[in-house]
Amino acid sequence: MEIVVIGAGASGLAAAVEAAKYGRVTVLERGERVGRKLAVTGNGRCNLTNLNLRLGNYHGGDPDFVGPALERFGVRETLAFFRALGLVTVSEPSGRVYPHSDQAGSVVDVLRFGAAERGARLLCGARVSRVVPERGRFRVETEGEILRADRVIVAAGGAAGTRAGGSELGYELLERLGHTRTALTPSLVQLKTENTFTRPLKGVRADAGVEVVSRGRVVARSAGEVQFTDYGVSGPAVFEVSRAACAEPECRVRLDLLREVELAELISMLKARRGTSLTAENLLTGILHNKVGRTVVSGLGIPFAAPLASLPEADLERAARAVKRVELRVTGNMGMEGAQVTAGGIRTDEFDPETMESRLAPGLFACGEVLDVDGDCGGCNLQWAWSSGRLAGNLGVLG
Numbered sequence: 001m002e003i004v005v006i007g008a009g010a011s012g013l014a015a016a017v018e019a020a021k022y023g024r025v026t027v028l029e030r031g032e033r034v035g036r037k038l039a040v041t042g043n044g045r046c047n048l049t050n051l052n053l054r055l056g057n058y059h060g061g062d063p064d065f066v067g068p069a070l071e072r073f074g075v076r077e078t079l080a081f082f083r084a085l086g087l088v089t090v091s092e093p094s095g096r097v098y099p100h101s102d103q104a105g106s107v108v109d110v111l112r113f114g115a116a117e118r119g120a121r122l123l124c125g126a127r128v129s130r131v132v133p134e135r136g137r138f139r140v141e142t143e144g145e146i147l148r149a150d151r152v153i154v155a156a157g158g159a160a161g162t163r164a165g166g167s168e169l170g171y172e173l174l175e176r177l178g179h180t181r182t183a184l185t186p187s188l189v190q191l192k193t194e195n196t197f198t199r200p201l202k203g204v205r206a207d208a209g210v211e212v213v214s215r216g217r218v219v220a221r222s223a224g225e226v227q228f229t230d231y232g233v234s235g236p237a238v239f240e241v242s243r244a245a246c247a248e249p250e251c252r253v254r255l256d257l258l259r260e261v262e263l264a265e266l267i268s269m270l271k272a273r274r275g276t277s278l279t280a281e282n283l284l285t286g287i288l289h290n291k292v293g294r295t296v297v298s299g300l301g302i303p304f305a306a307p308l309a310s311l312p313e314a315d316l317e318r319a320a321r322a323v324k325r326v327e328l329r330v331t332g333n334m335g336m337e338g339a340q341v342t343a344g345g346i347r348t349d350e351f352d353p354e355t356m357e358s359r360l361a362p363g364l365f366a367c368g369e370v371l372d373v374d375g376d377c378g379g380c381n382l383q384w385a386w387s388s389g390r391l392a393g394n395l396g397v398l399g
Helices: 010-019 063-072 073-085 103-115 167-175 236-247 262-273 290-299 313-324 378-393
Strands: 002-006 024-029 089-090 096-099 119-122 127-135 137-142 146-149 149-156 185-187 191-193 205-214 217-228 231-236 252-256 326-333 342-345 365-366
Touching: 002 137, 002 146, 010 103, 010 149, 010 378, 024 146, 063 378, 073 089, 073 205, 089 149, 096 103, 103 119, 127 167, 137 149, 149 167, 185 231, 185 236, 191 236, 205 236, 217 236, 231 236, 231 326, 236 252, 236 290, 236 326, 236 342, 262 313, 290 313
Parallel strands: 002 024, 002 149, 024 119, 149 365
Antiparallel strands: 089 096, 127 137, 137 146, 185 342, 191 231, 191 326, 205 217, 205 252, 217 231, 252 326
């Protein structure tokens, strides 16, 4: 059996390793090397899965579509899969799993070595222009040659991360075969906000509660590390809510800079400081990062040199409320170029979730980010790549 895999990213390489059990595999990658996006994921560390993963971590037109793939090739099976390929992994208390080498390149290497050792042919610089059904088989046309295949797996990834190779190629190939796609929006992306508060804090990180508020309603919330930038906010906790923020036409990001302390307790702490010789500049010293604390005080219009003993209680209460509720109007996002994941994609109801085979073109499979599935931050999207890629690579044999 001749099998062509389009795309040598996470899902494509996983599919190639599996498909090599059933025939001769050719992997076509339009870039100059395999696993380019995978090699930079997780700031180069590669958070390849999460021990606490749940179905609720996934989104799309039909989030339940991921169920069969995750059931057959879940976290335990994924760790065993990589162990068999020679990858040693470690887990963090959060449940996130990384290669022991702390290098995403290790994940790419064991996948490409594993595919090659099983006889798969990896061709880089091979941009596919068309896939055409032809008398029960497929004609796969590239800019340099024509291949014929009994089975085709489209694993061309999504539009996110354009600098690392993200493109719309997979959507275009599947649309020409009759498939349809939903609207594409960035996910796990930095947010642009009004920056009067954030610009002075460029590069500073803080632990915070994060909410996205639209029309007076909280539409998403998370907590954890927030990074301030000259254009707005970034960091894992922001990525978690960015999907909702990108989908809302008008919204605000609300930050609680001291989520472990209740407002009343914080007010009491600040009032107690009136008995010291400190000035207003140091009102929040020891409570927040010094730059963050000074930015909060400055935003309230309280003179830095004012003795704390002279401040009215109303100013201390205002300061406490400002710590617990920083509101930033969202003005945009860093787009597909800055996004880690694409929300939206080819409609999943056009594929069989038990096999990843197209309902419109028998013998055609799809997996990974090209489909309308996206996951939360923390290894969920790569787990979907492994699960869906391996299921597609089984070519319906398990169905």
